[in-house]
Amino acid sequence: MAAPILSTPSHSRDGGPILEVRNLRVEFPTRRGVLTALDDVSFDIAPGEVLGVVGESGAGKSMTGAAIIGLLEPPGRIAGGQILLNGRRIDNLPYEQMRRIRGKEIGAIFQDPLTTLNPLYTVGRQLTETMQTHLDISDREARQRAIGWLEMVGIPAAAQRVDSYPHEFSGGMRQRVVIALALCAEPKLIVADEPTTALDVSIQAQIIALLKRLAREKGTAMMLVTHDMGVIAETADRVAVMYAGCIAEIGPVREVVKAPKHPYSEGLMASIPPLDRKVDHLAGIEGAMPRLSAIPKGCAFNTRCPHVFDRCRHERPELLETGTTLATCWLYDPASEKQVPELLKDD
Amino acid sequence: MAAGVLARAFDSDLWWSFKRSPVTVVSAIVALVCILGAVLAPWIAPHNPFDLASLNLGDAFKPPAWAEEGELLYPLGSDDQGRDVLSAIMYGARVSLLVGVAAVLFSTFVGVAIGLLAGYVGGTLDSLLMRIADIQLTFPSILIALLVDGVVRAALPREVHDQIALFVVIFAIGISAWPQFARTVRGSTLVERNKEYVLAARVIGISQIRIMLTHVLPNVVGPVLVIATLNLGFAILAEATLSFLGVGVPPTQPSLGTLIRIGNDFLFSGEWWITIFPGLALIAMVLSVNLLGDWLRDALNPRLR
Amino acid sequence: MFAFILSRILQAIPVMLTVALISFAMFAYVGDPVSIMLGQDFTEAQRQQLIQDLGLDRPFFVQFGTFIGNALQGEFGLSYRLSRPVAELIAERAPATLELAFCAAAIAMFVGVPMGVYTGLYRNSWLSRAFLTFSLIGVSLPTFLIGILLILVFSVWLGWLPSFGRGDVVQLGWWSTGFLTWSGLKALILPSITLGLFQLTLIMRLVRAEMLEVLRTDYIKFARARGLGNRAVHFGHALKNTLVPVITIAGLQLGGIIAFAIVTETVFQWPGMGLLFIQSVGAADIPVMAAYLMLIALVFVTINLIVDLLYYLVDPRLRSSMGAARGGH
Numbered sequence: 001m002a003a004p005i006l007s008t009p010s011h012s013r014d015g016g017p018i019l020e021v022r023n024l025r026v027e028f029p030t031r032r033g034v035l036t037a038l039d040d041v042s043f044d045i046a047p048g049e050v051l052g053v054v055g056e057s058g059a060g061k062s063m064t065g066a067a068i069i070g071l072l073e074p075p076g077r078i079a080g081g082q083i084l085l086n087g088r089r090i091d092n093l094p095y096e097q098m099r100r101i102r103g104k105e106i107g108a109i110f111q112d113p114l115t116t117l118n119p120l121y122t123v124g125r126q127l128t129e130t131m132q133t134h135l136d137i138s139d140r141e142a143r144q145r146a147i148g149w150l151e152m153v154g155i156p157a158a159a160q161r162v163d164s165y166p167h168e169f170s171g172g173m174r175q176r177v178v179i180a181l182a183l184c185a186e187p188k189l190i191v192a193d194e195p196t197t198a199l200d201v202s203i204q205a206q207i208i209a210l211l212k213r214l215a216r217e218k219g220t221a222m223m224l225v226t227h228d229m230g231v232i233a234e235t236a237d238r239v240a241v242m243y244a245g246c247i248a249e250i251g252p253v254r255e256v257v258k259a260p261k262h263p264y265s266e267g268l269m270a271s272i273p274p275l276d277r278k279v280d281h282l283a284g285i286e287g288a289m290p291r292l293s294a295i296p297k298g299c300a301f302n303t304r305c306p307h308v309f310d311r312c313r314h315e316r317p318e319l320l321e322t323g324t325t326l327a328t329c330w331l332y333d334p335a336s337e338k339q340v341p342e343l344l345k346d347d
Numbered sequence: 348m349a350a351g352v353l354a355r356a357f358d359s360d361l362w363w364s365f366k367r368s369p370v371t372v373v374s375a376i377v378a379l380v381c382i383l384g385a386v387l388a389p390w391i392a393p394h395n396p397f398d399l400a401s402l403n404l405g406d407a408f409k410p411p412a413w414a415e416e417g418e419l420l421y422p423l424g425s426d427d428q429g430r431d432v433l434s435a436i437m438y439g440a441r442v443s444l445l446v447g448v449a450a451v452l453f454s455t456f457v458g459v460a461i462g463l464l465a466g467y468v469g470g471t472l473d474s475l476l477m478r479i480a481d482i483q484l485t486f487p488s489i490l491i492a493l494l495v496d497g498v499v500r501a502a503l504p505r506e507v508h509d510q511i512a513l514f515v516v517i518f519a520i521g522i523s524a525w526p527q528f529a530r531t532v533r534g535s536t537l538v539e540r541n542k543e544y545v546l547a548a549r550v551i552g553i554s555q556i557r558i559m560l561t562h563v564l565p566n567v568v569g570p571v572l573v574i575a576t577l578n579l580g581f582a583i584l585a586e587a588t589l590s591f592l593g594v595g596v597p598p599t600q601p602s603l604g605t606l607i608r609i610g611n612d613f614l615f616s617g618e619w620w621i622t623i624f625p626g627l628a629l630i631a632m633v634l635s636v637n638l639l640g641d642w643l644r645d646a647l648n649p650r651l652r
Numbered sequence: 653m654f655a656f657i658l659s660r661i662l663q664a665i666p667v668m669l670t671v672a673l674i675s676f677a678m679f680a681y682v683g684d685p686v687s688i689m690l691g692q693d694f695t696e697a698q699r700q701q702l703i704q705d706l707g708l709d710r711p712f713f714v715q716f717g718t719f720i721g722n723a724l725q726g727e728f729g730l731s732y733r734l735s736r737p738v739a740e741l742i743a744e745r746a747p748a749t750l751e752l753a754f755c756a757a758a759i760a761m762f763v764g765v766p767m768g769v770y771t772g773l774y775r776n777s778w779l780s781r782a783f784l785t786f787s788l789i790g791v792s793l794p795t796f797l798i799g800i801l802l803i804l805v806f807s808v809w810l811g812w813l814p815s816f817g818r819g820d821v822v823q824l825g826w827w828s829t830g831f832l833t834w835s836g837l838k839a840l841i842l843p844s845i846t847l848g849l850f851q852l853t854l855i856m857r858l859v860r861a862e863m864l865e866v867l868r869t870d871y872i873k874f875a876r877a878r879g880l881g882n883r884a885v886h887f888g889h890a891l892k893n894t895l896v897p898v899i900t901i902a903g904l905q906l907g908g909i910i911a912f913a914i915v916t917e918t919v920f921q922w923p924g925m926g927l928l929f930i931q932s933v934g935a936a937d938i939p940v941m942a943a944y945l946m947l948i949a950l951v952f953v954t955i956n957l958i959v960d961l962l963y964y965l966v967d968p969r970l971r972s973s974m975g976a977a978r979g980g981h
Contacts, residue, residue, distance in 0.1 A: 068878055071876055099876075099882075103877065108874070116870045116874045118875065120968060129888075130878045130880070133884070144666070165969070167969045169967070185878075384959065485904070485949075485952050489911065489914075490948065494667050497932070497941055498678055501936035501938055591794075591796045592914070593934055594964040614800065619804055619808075623801075626800065628947065630789075630797065634788070637791065638788065641788070
């Protein structure tokens with residue numbers, strides 16, 4: 001399939017995307033056979049763009065992030081496809097070369113700030129260590145910058161707190177430190193894996209606002225993994241919906257939220273309570289996402305899909321143009337037109 | 348109920364991981380050989396080392412059968428009194444195994460009872476019992492066993508002590524190992540106690556003791572089984588150590604440790620087989636039991652590699 | 653810091669008191685010290701005199717108080733077996749045991765920790781597997797058998813090293829040391845390997861398990877995600893975090909060395925406290941047993957205190973929970 005259609009025209013700038021993921025496939029060999037955790041996942045991220053990735057737990061969101069930063073948990077491995085950073089392949093780099101890219105070109109933010117920081121080192125030491133790994137700067141310069149970064153992420157009295165240990169900060173403050181750590185070597189891409197999930201609701205908005213502001217100021221692109229549609233609608237330019245290791249739909253956030261095309265995203269959006277009106281009943285999706293060991297043949301969603309027809313049970317759909325977004329659904333293949341029940345084609 | 352517990356413990360995953368690990372299979376076989384050899388000693392051992400009439404001093408210090416002066420009559424050689432080393436090992440393993448198993452059963456019983464009590468009753472009793480366990484755990488268990496043995500020895504007249512020496516050793520080793528069981532069981536009991544089904548059982552008026560025995564106990568069988576297996580190796584070693592130090596089982600009922608102690612005197616005069624073969628038998632027994640324990644622990648707790 | 657030490661010492665007091673009580677109970681109620689000390693022929697008047705001298709007619713708590721008072725001055729009475737002051741006997745034997753324990757501990761730490769780190773980092777290499785197999789055998793081999801095997805190989809067959817005793821010792825004040833003579837050093841080799849081997853394998857297995865545990869944590873993953881080099885991740889971040897549990901168990905193990913010395917000293921006829929103790933157990937020599945028990949308890953309590961202090965130095969979380977809570981939210 002052709003690359004250009006993966007990102008919507010308004011976001012593709014000169015020089016092409018910063019990140020391209022092409023037909024990525026991740027496998028886990030287990031004693032009960034090889035599990036496919038990611039299957040044919042493709043998307044782009046343009047410089048400065050925020051791509052939201054949503055889906056249920058186990059859909060492969062975090063796995064995609066881990067594959068990009070080259071830190072899949074063994075025995076997980078990339079079994080096919082490519083990952084390109086600024087047009088250069090990074091999925092097959094030796095450990096040492098990939099290490100130089102991590103932190104310097106791709107920053108990472110993890111879910112739980114309580115466990116992400118090493119409890120035995122001061123936040124200042126963790127910042128200077130990261131910067132001095134990637135940048136050729138003196139100890140004094142590193143310390144100055146560390147204080148600067150702490151100020152930038154909104155830590156009060158940064159000059160004093162730079163010598164504090166992680167346990168002396170609250171959860172929200174620690175996540176700010178983690179953000180500083182992810183950004184301090186000035187990467188052009190951030191992979192943020194559920195950065196607000198472990199935080200209090202009142203803190204979540206602050207952290208999202210901070211991330212959004214910093215990404216804009218530094219021109220950093222971001223892959224924002226979350227299961228919170230509210231965060232996506234607030235922050236992302238485009239959104240990818242994942243289901244059972246595949247991308248179900250990808251497109252501009254407004255289109256996917258307002259007029260989802262894939263039956264799964266449709267169900268997902270219908271299950272979010274609207275804020276502007278009262279509803280008696282929230283539509284959900286029948287059944288549960290299949291386990292990796294029991295993904296059905298054909299379209300992974302076919303067992304739960306209300307619009308399922310024969311082709312879905314035999315053939316895995318590709319990403320298809322729907323007009324506004326791309327969706328992996330046979331409903332949007334002109335060739336399967338005749339098989340689609342009439343009632344669905346009302347719009 | 349016991350059958351149900353067993354069936355649950357030995358479900359297919361356990362069997363699967365057993366078959367997959369050749370080391371485990373081998374240790375199971377070795378353990379089985381040791382146990383059978385020990386248990387069946389009176390019937391299958393070539394000689395009866397306690398039958399003084401059959402001992403012939405002329406046959407003393409025979410080397411193993413494959414050495415130049417060896418005889419097939421004494422496959423692993425003979426000792427200073429003309430006793431067959433192989434037979435002595437089989438009879439000795441019998442004593443070692445008996446003391447080991449009895450000591451583990453004793454500490455399991457004491458530990459589980461105290462653990463259940465502490466976890467279920469809680470409060471002052473709990474803190475008191477756990478404090479005692481903490482203090483005891485501060486000291487190596489072999490030291491505790493030595494002390495208990497020494498105190499009992501001092502408290503009892505010599506003749507009485509010689510008669511019940513076996514039980515003293517069992518008691519001493521058993522008492523030195525209870526805190527591990529108590530701690531584990533207490534931990535699980537605390538968790539179980541607050542689960543809804545136990546609360547529900549309490550609400551409908553089932554007696555506390557019954558709740559403990561029927562609801563809480565089955566849930567701690569797994570960890571207790573693991574600790575017991577690992578402790579069996581320790582108990583056999585502890586008995587051997589005590590006997591080697593000369594304060595364990597009475598000389599009239601020599602265990603593997605006693606044999607090694609006796610044989611040690613002849614090490615320098617070149618009769619190495621009198622001490623080395625009982626030593627190897629001890630190693631085989633303990634190593635196989637430990638390997639089985641390790642495997643059981645890993646198999647029941649997949650989080651550990 | 654001072655408050656921290658003080659609270660730990662206060663916590664140690666009940667432990668010591670419990671041990672003292674057990675020692676005292678052994679002393680006062682086990683066996684019949686009076687008839688043991690009197691021997692065969694005595695008059696009733698002699699008997700009463702001795703009971704009075706020993707204070708056995710006084711109330712329990714007075715006796716216990718006297719016992720503790722004496723113990724604090726290192727006074728544990730006369731050995732039944734050797735009829736010499738227990739304190740003197742122990743002081744005479746202590747240097748031998750302490751030097752042996754020191755060497756064994758050094759072997760256990762300096763070999764065990766690197767092996768543990770290695771097997772934790774490269775868990776699938778053949779060397780790791782070899783180390784692990786070796787450690788399993790080490791755990792299953794009884795100490796006395798290791799000693800016997802070493803003696804058989806290095807003393808009986810090869811004739812390289814002595815099989816018993818301390819060799820020549822040099823007297824430094826009341827302390828006798830084997831470190832200063834060639835034969836003293838040679839005599840130390842086999843016993844310290846024997847004594848250290850079990851602790852070595854335990855420490856190795858412990859460090860390995862902790863290493864594997866820590867390498868799975870989020871902060872190690874995050875350290876990798878920040879692009880830190882392997883050396884910084886493994887030795888800076890991972891090893892430091894394994895230290896807290898390793899210090900605990902290693903501390904307890906090192907205490908265990910003193911107790912296990914009993915066995916090693918028996919095998920090598922090493923003239924230390926352990927040999928003295930085992931001879932006392934055999935002869936039901938209660939005063940020596942009681943004193944030894946108190947001494948071992950003191951050693952353990954001291955080690956625990958040192959372990960707590962090391963925690964305090966390694967883990968900043970403890971440090972700040974001790975002082976006033978600083979800032980934060």
